[in-house]
Amino acid sequence: MEFFNTLIFLLDSTIRLSVPLLLAALAGLYAERSGVFDIGLEGKMLAGAFAAGAAAAISGSAWAGLLAAVGIAVFLSLVHGFASITHRGNQIVSGVAINFIAAGSTIILGQAWFAQGGRTPSLGGDARFGSIQLPFAEALSGVPLVGDLYSDLLSGHSLIAYIAFLLVPFTWWVLFRTRFGLRLRAVGENPAAVDTAGISVAWLRYRAVICTGVLTGLAGTYLALSQNAGFVKDMTAGRGFIALAALIFAKWRPVPVMFACLLFGFLDAFSIRVQGTGLPLIGHVPVQFMQALPYILTVVLLAGFIGRAEPPRAGGIPYVKER
């Protein structure tokens, strides 16, 4: 029974930890499927987290925080779009710039506004997206197995966590069942085909990066208002990059993205769990190794086991019509 409890606890943290990864990876999916590589997921998430923390602290409303986070993340996405779509700049450079801007400005503004060493004030109550108890969670908690799974694992997450997982089928549906999705996939593979079909390549890609902005804003909000009680400097801690790894790992497909994020979330949860304690048979494992595992796994699996991840063909290449 103790093992079972440990497992439930581990899976529960897996879900919590994979939510920001999932949101960021889905965000990246929209941009990259349209042919705009986005290495700035990290920065947008961080800026979003700060905006959420700051706005929620000032207004006392989590919804205001969400709005601010989405607003700033969309704005940064549009900056990325302006540089890489309109001005055909290098998408990596633009993404890196956004990461730096976000890392620096959140600390400076945080210190200037709240004077707590770059943090935003601690939040509580309505200023956070707290956990939601699903119906009958209380009643079922006594039922062995099914009840425990339902009440301890599925119930009790924040609204944004549920949204994140609902976004997986939604994204699949958008991508493969709608006109927008068809065009989005087409523009990432062959923008000239889209252009000659009479569709604006630029407008299509702008819409894609706006989707990316909204989702990274959600991811930032989750970090600041659900997982934590406010913004802490550098709180994204590389999650934007792990999300990119998950995206590649999943070959830019929504459902595999979810499983990749759950896997990485599980590794994260596991590394926290075993921190300081030894593993049976293996003994003490350095925490750094556990933290590096998602990356090592991506490289190893991509290299040998799941075959080549073929990115959208036009990814990273600005569309130039005239010669």
Added chain:
Amino acid sequence: MADAAIELVGIDKSFGMVHANRNISLKIPAGTIHGIVGENGAGKSTLMSILYGFYQADRGEILVGGKRADIQTPSDAIARGIGMVHQHFMLVHNFTVLENVILGAEGEPLLKTSISKARAELQRLERDYGLEVDPDAVVEDLPVGLQQRVEILKALYRGADILILDEPTGVLTPAEADHLFRILRQLKEEGKTVVLITHKLREIMAVTDNVSVMRQGTVVATRKTGETTVEELAELMVGRRVLLRVEKGPARPGEVLLSVRNLTVRDARGVTMVDNVSFDVRAGEIVGIAGVAGNGQSELLETITGIRKAVSGTVTLAGRPVDLTGAADPAELRARGMAHVPEDRHHMGLVLAFEESENSILGYHRQERYRNGPLLDVDAIRSDAREKIEKYDIRPADCRLRTANFSGGNQQKIVLAREMEQDPKVLIVGQPTRGVDVGAIEFIHKRLIEMRDRGKAVLLVSVELDEIRALSDRILVMFAGRIVGEREAQASEGELGLLMAGVEQKEAAE
């Protein structure tokens, strides 16, 4: 004269320093097939891209059906019933045929209804025009001939009355090209107007009603096809008299310099690309390998020249065997007297960002005469390059110009000069005149004959059947990785065409 489907008035377009279209006026009568010929870079594709709204003209007017049409984007053109089949297909490789056809013409925001509508419409088009293609096939799995059909279907699905085809036959077998022409005639009978852009004069003669000739960005003449000749059109294209036939004496074959035996090559996926191929090339003869692109010619060339590994088989170069299973080193083969003009000069033949002089020694840069100790002897390289520029009439005559700034024909001459001036025993040439204008083709053909007459063994691979027939002393036909036949140079086009399509082989098997 029938009403004009399209009228262009004073179209002018520049790309930076390049004046691609100069004050072009042109009338295309409705319900006809109108050919536009011209050399590469004459401005044909630019003009048609303007008509399709892909580029915007700097000046000038377009009239469609007698009405002034303001075509700013492809969707404006589509709305006026203009469809275009581009030279490089505008298809999404991992989409199905249906998805490609509806892209941009979906109608509703959800795909379900538009897909089923398109399926029915495709069936109708298939019936009316004989354009069969599996709507659920993924485009990249289709042969190029069918991919082109998808492009035509795309245009028709959008309700095109005027269909522009840009160099449509470059990737087709003669039989596929004939099928395409039948489709075009059918379209004409249905009252559609077809504009055919090509540099192949034979196609113009075969299928068009009228033909306009472009040269250096202007339309120099428009003729009724029935009232002109290939010779006249060629002269109009180039601006001077052109020898369409290559003049050459009989070959005097000597000893075998290149001998290939039972060569088998597989690609990275394990698919057999070259299947048990054997042949000889003697000194003083040109052996041509004909075939539709993608039947193993590229792999054959790459293996013989040491770029790709063979699975089995032997190659003997001037009496000495070449180690094919290990890393046969292209540099070593060069040193032993094999020169290689690769099929794709951009991909393998040149570094476009380099100066002309650097490209003119690439691969031979270790030779003593280009070296000054461990360093390159830049003066020697440049004077060497200047000699080649003069001898091969490479323009502009500037050995310090970036190679990317030369035209296709002159880039090809840079490669040819580099390889031929090494005085090799064996010359391997892939697609010597791909993307090269008529004037330069004549020059390159003469040089190849000259190499033959100097006792070199020349192996020529080309997808241009005319070129193979004009130059070769013996013709081998490749199909599906195998040599399916050897013919004399006098073999008829029809006979070779059947071999290229693999027809004879099937009959023999039955």
